[in-house]
Amino acid sequence: MKIVCLIKFVPDVEEDSTNRILNPDDACALAYALMIKRRNPETIIEVVTMAPRTVMGHLEDLLRLNVDLATLISDKAFGGSDTWATTRILARYLQQTNYDVILTGTHSVDGDTAQVPSQLAEICDLPQMSNILAIEAGSFLAGKPEIEVDNDSSIQTFQVELPAILSVHKDSSYKLPYVAYQDLNRDVSSQVRVLTNLELGFLPEEVGLEGSKTQVNRTFVQKWSKEEKLIVQNDEDGIETVYGYLKKNGFLL
Amino acid sequence: MKKCLVLLENNQPNLPLELLEVAHRIFEKSSVFTVGLPLDSQIASSAEYFDVLVHAEGSQIPAYDTANIALIAAKLHEEYGFDCIIVPATNYGRMVAPRLAMRLDVGLVADVTGLEQVNGQLEMIRPAYSGKLFAGIVKKGMGPLMMTIRPGVFPAATNPFKTTQHRVFPFQRKSSGITFIGSREKPATKDIRDSEVLISGGGGVLEHFSRLQDLSEALRGQVSASRRIVDSGVASRKIQVGQSGKTVSPRLYIALGIYGSVQHMEGLKNVQHLISVNIDPLAPICSLADVVVVGDAVDFIDQLLKRIQR
Numbered sequence: 001m002k003i004v005c006l007i008k009f010v011p012d013v014e015e016d017s018t019n020r021i022l023n024p025d026d027a028c029a030l031a032y033a034l035m036i037k038r039r040n041p042e043t044i045i046e047v048v049t050m051a052p053r054t055v056m057g058h059l060e061d062l063l064r065l066n067v068d069l070a071t072l073i074s075d076k077a078f079g080g081s082d083t084w085a086t087t088r089i090l091a092r093y094l095q096q097t098n099y100d101v102i103l104t105g106t107h108s109v110d111g112d113t114a115q116v117p118s119q120l121a122e123i124c125d126l127p128q129m130s131n132i133l134a135i136e137a138g139s140f141l142a143g144k145p146e147i148e149v150d151n152d153s154s155i156q157t158f159q160v161e162l163p164a165i166l167s168v169h170k171d172s173s174y175k176l177p178y179v180a181y182q183d184l185n186r187d188v189s190s191q192v193r194v195l196t197n198l199e200l201g202f203l204p205e206e207v208g209l210e211g212s213k214t215q216v217n218r219t220f221v222q223k224w225s226k227e228e229k230l231i232v233q234n235d236e237d238g239i240e241t242v243y244g245y246l247k248k249n250g251f252l253l
Numbered sequence: 254m255k256k257c258l259v260l261l262e263n264n265q266p267n268l269p270l271e272l273l274e275v276a277h278r279i280f281e282k283s284s285v286f287t288v289g290l291p292l293d294s295q296i297a298s299s300a301e302y303f304d305v306l307v308h309a310e311g312s313q314i315p316a317y318d319t320a321n322i323a324l325i326a327a328k329l330h331e332e333y334g335f336d337c338i339i340v341p342a343t344n345y346g347r348m349v350a351p352r353l354a355m356r357l358d359v360g361l362v363a364d365v366t367g368l369e370q371v372n373g374q375l376e377m378i379r380p381a382y383s384g385k386l387f388a389g390i391v392k393k394g395m396g397p398l399m400m401t402i403r404p405g406v407f408p409a410a411t412n413p414f415k416t417t418q419h420r421v422f423p424f425q426r427k428s429s430g431i432t433f434i435g436s437r438e439k440p441a442t443k444d445i446r447d448s449e450v451l452i453s454g455g456g457g458v459l460e461h462f463s464r465l466q467d468l469s470e471a472l473r474g475q476v477s478a479s480r481r482i483v484d485s486g487v488a489s490r491k492i493q494v495g496q497s498g499k500t501v502s503p504r505l506y507i508a509l510g511i512y513g514s515v516q517h518m519e520g521l522k523n524v525q526h527l528i529s530v531n532i533d534p535l536a537p538i539c540s541l542a543d544v545v546v547v548g549d550a551v552d553f554i555d556q557l558l559k560r561i562q563r
Contacts, residue, residue: 083351084360112497113363118351122323127430129317130348146434149317151344154436158317161430171490213360213394217376219386231534234548239556242528245544249526251450251472251505252561 001141002044003033004097005067006090006104006117006165009055020055022062024170025105031174032135033103034066040141044068046099050078050089056192063188064179075197077204082212083111087119089207092200094124099163100143106130106167117167128165129158133172255280255336258329258397259303260350261291262316262343269302270409272339275402277410278368279337279375288333290326292316292345302412309424316345318429323352325424330357335397342401350401359396364496366406366519380496380515387515405446405500405522443475444499445492450474451503453494454550455517456481457510457531461551462488465509468554471561477501479511495520509550513538 007026012019022030030047037043047062049055050073059070071093078089094102107114114130121128133155134148149156150169160166168174197207205211230245232238246252257276261269269289276285289303293316307329314321326338326349340350342364354361367378369389376389377400392398445451452469454462456479465476478488480495494501496516502523509530511517518541521527529542530550539545546553 082360084354084358087355107497113361114347115351115354115361115363118319118348119355122320122352122355127320128348129431131344149344151436154438156317156436157434159432159434164430213354213358213392214362214390215393217371217374217389217391219388221386229542230544232544232546234530234546234553234556236556238546238548239553239560242544242546242557243560245526245528246472246505249505251526 004099005047010110028174029103029168031176064183070192080209082214083115084213085211102165130167255283257337258335260340267409274410319348327356337398342403362400365400445477448475450505451477453477455479455511
C-alpha cells in the first residue's frame with residue numbers, strides 16, 4: 001500500500017516564535033501512517049509538502065522516522081498562493097503520482113481555513129472526510145477503512161472507499177515516535193526530491209498572488225476596549241468590589 | 254436585484270436567519286432574492302424566510318455526502334447565476350464549500366467575522382496568520398462571492414416572512430464512496446453556548462483547572478476553557494471558547510488566567526459583563542473587561558468563594 005501524507009510546516013503559534021513545527025493535525029496523520037507501516041512493513045510512505053526550501057531539515061527528520069520518500073514542492077512563483085492556487089499546484093503533482101490513500105490533517109494552525117483537503121478531493125474526484133478521530137487499522141490495511149468522525153455532539157462511523165483523502169484531527173492522539181538513536185545522523189538526502197515549476201509547468205499568472213482568487217487587502221490589529229473599567233487588586237477590597245458587582249447585576253441572590 | 258444561495262444545516266435553529274442577515278449586510282441597499290439549500294433534506298422552520306427552498310429529487314442526500322451537495326449547488330448556480338454563496342462553517346459546511354469553490358473556480362473565504370465596504374469593494378474580515386491580526390480579504394476574478402460563517406457570529410435579525418416556493422430539483426446522485434455505519438452520542442454535557450454564566454480558565458489556572466467547578470456552581474454557571482487548556486489535555490474541546498472552539502454570548506464571563514489571544518476574543522460575542530483575573534493587567538483580555546482583578550486567579554477563586562459563602 002502506498003500512502004501519501006500531505007503535510008505543512010507552520011509557525012509555532014503557542015510558543016510565539018519563528019520556529020516552524022509540523023502542523024499538529026498533520027503530525028497525527030503521519031503518525032498513523034507510520035503505525036500502519038510498522039504493522040505492514042511493505043507499506044510505502046511519501047510525505048508531500050509545498051514550502052520554501054528552508055524546511056529541508058524538518059523533512060529529513062521525518063525521513064529518519066522511516067518515511068520512504070519526501071517530495072518538496074518549492075518555487076518562488078508559488079509564493080503567496082491562496083488555497084485555490086495551492087490546491088491546483090498540489091493536484092497537478094498528485095495527479096501524476098500513484099497512491100492508494102492520502103492522509104492529511106484537518107486544520108492548520110496558521111491559516112486555519114481547512115479548505116485544501118476538500119478542494120483537492122474535488123479536483124481529484126475523491127471521497128474526503130475531515131475531523132477523523134480514529135481509523136481502524138485492520139479495515140485500513142484491507143483497503144476499506146472504517147473511520148470515526150467528530151460531528152460536534154456525536155461521533156459518526158463511516159466506511160470509505162479508496163482512494164480517498166482522510167483528514168485526521170489532532171484529538172485522534174496519534175503520536176509521532178522519536179527518531180531512533182542509530183538514525184539520528186543517517187544520510188537521507190537521496191530520499192528527498194524537490195519539484196519546481198519547471199516540472200509542474202504553470203504559467204506565471206496561474207499561481208502565486210496573481211493566480212489567486214482571493215487577496216489579503218490589509219491586516220490590522222483589532223482594538224478592544226471598554227470605556228468604564230474597574231481595576232482592583234486581588235485583596236479584601238478587590239474581592240468586595242467583585243462581590244458587589246456580581247450582586248448589583250443579579251448574579252448573586 | 255441580487256441573488257444569494259444560502260446552505261443550511263438542520264440542527265442549528267438560528268442559523269438561517271444569521272446567514273440571511275449576512276446576505277443583507279453584503280448587499281446593503283439592494284433587495285436580495287434568496288435560495289436555500291439544506292445540507293440534509295428535512296428543513297422546517299427556516300422555510301418561510303426564503304424565496305425558494307430546494308429539495309433534491311429522489312433519495313435524501315445526507316450532509317456527509319459533500320461531493321453531491323456541491324454538485325447540486327453548482328447546478329443551481331448555473332441556473333440562477335448567484336452574486337453570493339453563503340455556507341455555514343459547520344463540520345460538513347466546511348467540507349462542502351471548498352468543493353463548490355473549486356467547481357465554480359472562485360475564491361472562498363473561511364470563517365468571516367465581519368464585512369466592510371472599502372473603496373467600493375467588499376472586504377471579508379477574518380482572524381489571520383497565527384491569530385495576531387485580522388485580515389480584510391477581497392475576492393479577485395469573476396464569479397460569486399463565497400464565504401463560510403460560523404454559527405453565532407452574526408446575530409439573527411428579524412426577517413419578513415416570504416411565500417416560499419418549494420422546489421424539487423431533479424438530480425442523479427453519483428456514488429459518494431462513503432457509507433454511513435452508525436452514530437453515537439458523545440457523553441452529554443450541557444452546551445456552553447446555552448449558559449448565561451461562564452467561568453473560563455486559561456494558562457494561569459492550568460494546574461488547578463478543576464477548582465473552577467466550585468465557582469461555577471456558586472454562580473450557577475458552567476466551566477469553559479481557552480485553547481491552551483484544551484490543548485494541554487486538561488479539558489474537552491467541547492468547552493473551548495474561541496475561533497477553533499465555540500462562540501459564546503453569556504451575560505457573565507469570568508476569565509481566569511486567560512491571556513486573550515485574538516482567536517479567544519473572537520469567541521466572545523455580546524458578552525454583557527466580563528471580569529478578568531490576571532497577574533498581568535495588560536493582558537489583551539483585560540482591555541475587554543468591565544472589572545480587572547490584578548492577581549493570582551486560583552487565589553481569587555478561594556477568596557471570592559469565601560465571600561459568597563459568608
